[in-house]
Amino acid sequence: ANKAAVTVIGLGPMGQAMAGAYLDAGYEVTVWNRTAARAAALVARGALRAETVEEALAVNELVILSLTDYDAVYAILEPAAGALRGRVLVNLSSDTPERAREAAAWAAGHGAEHLTGGVQSPPSGIGSPESSTFYSGPKEVFEAHEAALKVLTGADYRGTDPGLAALYYQIQMDMFWTAMLSYLHATAVAAANGITAQEFLPYAQSTMASLPNFLAFYAPRIDAGNHEGDVDKLAMGVASVDHVLHTAEGSGVGTTLPAAVLEVFRRGMERGYGGDSFTRLLDVFREG
Ligand code: NDP
Known part of the structure; x- marks a missing residue:
């Protein structure tokens, strides 16, 4: 053979x-x-x-x-x-x-x-x-x-569909790069305050390791169109992101990344979603 x-x-x-x-x-x-x-x-x-x-x-x-x-x-x-x-x-x-x-x-x-x-x-x-x-x-x-x-x-x-494998790959990359940049940005704020990447490591890992639980909680609610603000409210989220941005600014670290996140939250607030879960920001993304 x-x-x-x-x-x-x-x-x-x-x-x-x-x-x-x-x-x-x-x-x-x-x-x-x-x-x-x-x-x-x-x-x-x-x-x-x-x-x-x-x-x-x-x-x-x-x-x-x-x-x-x-x-x-x-x-x-x-x-x-x-x-x-x-x-x-x-x-x-x-x-x-x-x-x-x-x-x-x-x-x-x-x-x-x-x-x-x-x-x-x-x-x-x-x-x-x-x-x-x-x-x-x-x-x-x-x-x-x-x-x-x-x-x-x-x-x-x-x-x-020949596009599907590429699509699945790209939605993974969509998460990967944004998540890795969030890590790098937090590392820059830590470094500006004298905290090394090694010192930050267990805390960074712990935050990343908590994400699967959030995804499992929100995915069925997203599919059901349920954006109830019973466990988190957009108004709380926007205040939190604002603190992140000002902590970076106060540390002399660039704010492009948190400013982009804050902008998405602000658009949600402008549309009157303040009492809903942050998952309501899906509507902001859908509107482009
Ligand atoms: P590279 O970009 O190093 O691959 C380069 C290959 O493409 C080489 O063989 C190069 O030829 C050839 N090439 C590029 N442009 C031309 C051209 N115009 N004409 C002819 N040949 C060309 O990528 P990797 O090997 O790292 O990855 C390959 C694919 O796998 C990429 O699409 C990448 O996104 C994907 N991938 C990579 C990962 C990784 O960690 N590396 C992880 C997951 C996916 P030459 O040697 O002559 O330059």
């Missing part, structure tokens, strides 16, 4: 980890990268280096794309579009849901299948089943290649 085989296009930190995971799993791995030198370590471990994109596409049905974004995907595949027929493109490059839908249609126009992926792991988590990747696209295509995809990370199939 032939060895399981896969092509990996794109050898940034992610693509290198992915090609390495396939080598470890005993796959025959063909790689291609714009900067060919990045393939050297993988070739030393047994990977085959394709000379051209066409060759990388021709040798294997399953093609993993790990590129900066979809502009890079097109830059690589458009000149080689004639070699796409019959290929399964697993696009693990990050971008928007809309761009993922366009790319799936573009691939279909060239006779290729497209699975969108959103990898929720740094390169160090590749090859580990505890890591997870969102997938979306044709279900039968996902199922046919599920075992191969699970060499990389756990696989969380979200549905047929």
Whole structure:
């Protein structure tokens, strides 16, 4: 029987980890990268280096794309579009849901299948089943290649819409970056007051660790449209954020971030939501 085989296009930190995971799993791995030198370590471990994109596409049905974004995907595949027929493109490059839908249609126009992926792991988590990747696209295509995809990370199939995996990825990132910046801002206020990041660490961790309970409490109420101010009131929230902003200001730390938060609360107050829960701010977001 032939060895399981896969092509990996794109050898940034992610693509290198992915090609390495396939080598470890005993796959025959063909790689291609714009900067060919990045393939050297993988070739030393047994990977085959394709000379051209066409060759990388021709040798294997399953093609993993790990590129900066979809502009890079097109830059690589458009000149080689004639070699796409019959290929399964697993696009693990990050971008928007809309761009993922366009790319799936573009691939279909060239006779290729497209699975969108959103990898929720740094390169160090590749090859580990505890890591997870969102997938979306044709279900039968996902199922046919599920075992191969699970060499990389756990696989969380979200549905047929090619935009879905990108959407799930982006809503996670929406939370991640805002939460991490909130941490950095608090760390700056702490530092301005002589508190080191290490000293702040257990308290920062404790605040972050309390969030899942809040989410579990509010999610069913949000779905039920229940924004009752029985446990928290927007008017209380706006005063609290105002104190945060002035504490930062008094510490000589920039207030751009708390000012943006305060602005959202203020808009809620202007609309007369002061007696409701802060979750009523969803209406402010919806209104744009
Ligand atoms: P990089 O941005 O380092 O990937 C770069 C790859 O894209 C390289 O192979 C590079 O080629 C290629 N590339 C970029 N632009 C072009 C172009 N115009 N033409 C041809 N090739 C191009 O990203 P990572 O490896 O870190 O990540 C890959 C994807 O995974 C990204 O979409 C990222 O958002 C996502 N991701 C990354 C995580 C991480 O922790 N790194 C975590 C989760 C997701 P060359 O080597 O020639 O420059």
